[in-house]
Structure formats: C-alpha cells, structure tokens
Amino acid sequence: MHDNIIDRSKDITILELLDRVLNKGVILTGDIVISVADIDLVYVGVKLMLSSVETMEQLKSGKSLVEK
Amino acid sequence: MDKMIYSILAVKNNPEKLKTLLSGMKGIAGTDLYEVYFDQIYAVVSDINKTDLINDKSNAIQYAGVIEILAQQFTLLPMRFGSLMESTDLITKMLERNHHEFHQNLQKVENKYEFGLKVFCDSEKLKAELRARSEADNKTPAKAISEIKNSMYKNYMIKKLKEHRLEELLLTYVDSVIADITGYLTRLNAVNKFKKMATETTIIDAVFLLDKERKDALIHTFGDLQNQYTRLKFVLTGPWPPYNFVEITIK
Numbered sequence: 001m002h003d004n005i006i007d008r009s010k011d012i013t014i015l016e017l018l019d020r021v022l023n024k025g026v027i028l029t030g031d032i033v034i035s036v037a038d039i040d041l042v043y044v045g046v047k048l049m050l051s052s053v054e055t056m057e058q059l060k061s062g063k064s065l066v067e068k
Numbered sequence: 069m070d071k072m073i074y075s076i077l078a079v080k081n082n083p084e085k086l087k088t089l090l091s092g093m094k095g096i097a098g099t100d101l102y103e104v105y106f107d108q109i110y111a112v113v114s115d116i117n118k119t120d121l122i123n124d125k126s127n128a129i130q131y132a133g134v135i136e137i138l139a140q141q142f143t144l145l146p147m148r149f150g151s152l153m154e155s156t157d158l159i160t161k162m163l164e165r166n167h168h169e170f171h172q173n174l175q176k177v178e179n180k181y182e183f184g185l186k187v188f189c190d191s192e193k194l195k196a197e198l199r200a201r202s203e204a205d206n207k208t209p210a211k212a213i214s215e216i217k218n219s220m221y222k223n224y225m226i227k228k229l230k231e232h233r234l235e236e237l238l239l240t241y242v243d244s245v246i247a248d249i250t251g252y253l254t255r256l257n258a259v260n261k262f263k264k265m266a267t268e269t270t271i272i273d274a275v276f277l278l279d280k281e282r283k284d285a286l287i288h289t290f291g292d293l294q295n296q297y298t299r300l301k302f303v304l305t306g307p308w309p310p311y312n313f314v315e316i317t318i319k
Contacts, residue, residue, distance in 0.1 A: 014129065024146075024314070026151070
C-alpha cells in the first residue's frame with residue numbers, strides 16, 4: 001500500500017546514484033586526478049543537492065582534485 | 069596500466085563465489101574485473117589506461133552498476149568514482165595498511181541497507197501558511213519597534229523582524245518534522261544523517277542505515293508520514309550500498 005513512496009523514476013534514481021558515486025564512498029589518498037566532462041545532470045523540476053552542484057562545477061572547470 | 073578500484077569487500081568463506089561472479093561481469097570501458105586481496109579483505113579492480121578513461125556520466129553509472137551487483141552478494145564499502153592505483157602490489161599494501169579500518173567499517177554495514185530521503189515543499193505556500201500563523205499569534209513587532217519615530221526606518225525594521233521570524237518558524241517547522249521522523253526511526257534502530265534546508269524547496273535531505281529485514285517497515289513508515297504531511301513531498305530512494313556510511317580515508 002505504501003510502495004509508491006519509493007521513488008522509481010529513472011531520472012531521480014540516476015541523480016541520486018551520480019551524487020553517491022561522485023561525492024561519497026571511500027576516498028583514496030594520493031595522486032588522484034578526476035576531471036569530469038560532459039556530465040549532464042538531469043533536472044526533474046527539483047533543485048539539486050548543493051554539494052553535487054558545487055562538485056560538478058569544480059570538476060568541470062578542469063581542476064584536479066588531490067585528496068589529502 | 070592503472071588499476072581502477074570499485075569497492076572493498078568482506079569475503080569470509082568461499083572466495084570462489086567472488087571469482088565466479090566477477091568472471092561474468094565487466095567493468096568500465098568493457099574491462100575485465102578481478103580481485104586483489106589481503107586476509108579476508110578484497111578489492112575489486114579492473115585495468116584502465118588513464119588516458120583512455122573518459123570521465124563521463126555513462127562511465128560513472130557503469131562503475132556504480134558494478135558496485136550495485138557486488139552489493140547484492142557481499143558486504144562492501146563502495147569506492148568513489150575515479151579511485152586509481154598504479155599496481156596490484158600497491159593495492160595489496162593498501163589493503164594491509166588499512167585492514168583494521170576496513171574490517172571495522174565492513175562490520176558496521178554488514179547486512180544493512182542505505183536509504184535516501186528528500187522532503188520537498190512549495191516554499192512560498194509553506195511560508196505563507198507560517199506567516200499567517202505568526203500574524204495570528206501576533207508575536208511581532210517588538211515593543212522597541214513601536215518606539216522608533218522615523219517611519220521609513222521603522223517599516224524597514226518591522227519588515228526585517230518579520231522575515232527573521234518567518235525563517236525561525238520555518239526552521240522550527242523543519243525541526244518538528246525531523247523530530248517526528250527520528251521518533252519513528254528509533255523504533256527501527258536506524259542510523260540517520262539529516263541536512264536541513266539544502267535548498268529553498270528541499271527542506272530535508274537525509275540518509276538512513278538499517279538492517280535489511282527492516283526495509284518494508286521503513287517504507288511503511290514513510291508512507292504513513294507522507295499521509296500525515298500532505299503539503300510536503302517525501303521522496304525515498306534505495307536500497308543503496310552504504311555510500312554515506314563509510315567513514316574512512318585510505319592511507
């Protein structure tokens with residue numbers, strides 16, 4: 001009866017998935033260069049999490065991220 | 069050739085099961101997957117040329133897809149996309165150096181799912197409602213304002229006070245929703261992380277970690293909450309591998 005609370009829309013799922021795989025998880029120290037190009041984030045009529053937008057903008061500018 | 073690391077796994081018995089699973093999968097750019105291990109901690113890896121690595125959406129999604137499939141069979145810690153090391157020797161040393169932290173983190177997430185929740189509102193409507201409530205309570209303006217003689221300045225101060233009051237009411241409202249959610253989650257023994265007012269319309273952005281067998285109870289809980297808070301939109305996603313509950317930076 002409450003199964004419709006789980007969002008199964010593809011766009012939101014991709015958004016959530018990209019946010020996790022790009023921003024979260026285990027961080028590897030050392031000489032990591034991540035330059036992300038051509039990532040089209042899908043807007044579903046809602047605003048993105050700010051951290052994802054900030055990360056995206058930073059990466060699109062071609063900066064290399066060296067994790068401490 | 070560099071090594072792309074997808075995730076760190078606990079493989080207690082039957083490492084052949086992992087080997088068999090990996091033999092039927094592909095990594096990004098169609099690369100073969102294989103394991104590198106130390107003790108019972110395994111890294112799932114594929115070979116990749118840094119120059120060939122196109123960091124675009126489809127590769128990131130494919131990378132996450134590998135993690136999703138592995139998570140269905142094993143307890144794991146997902147790596148962030150773009151985790152590269154130069155050789156399997158270095159990976160083995162890394163696993164050895166961080167063995168204790170990996171083990172601790174894997175224990176923490178064993179047999180658990182992550183879920184994400186976003187709560188959206190029509191911020192203009194919500195503010196209008198809170199404003200109406202506030203004016204009905206007649207809590208503004210303060211006595212000191214009425215003593216200011218200059219009417220333009222006085223009007224400005226009244227406006228600023230009302231805006232500040234509205235922000236306070238909004239935060240109080242969000243806190244009450246979070247308190248409600250937390251109350252339910254305590255019964256489910258879920259670990260939770262909340263972010264308030266991530267955007268104008270995203271009043272709550274949260275993640276939860278809970279036992280797999282409580283998944284249906286969680287869905288039911290948020291169904292009830294959605295029915296209770298009809299002017300908010302609850303969007304629950306999951307289950308996910310535990311991206312938000314891995315607290316480790318590898319040495």
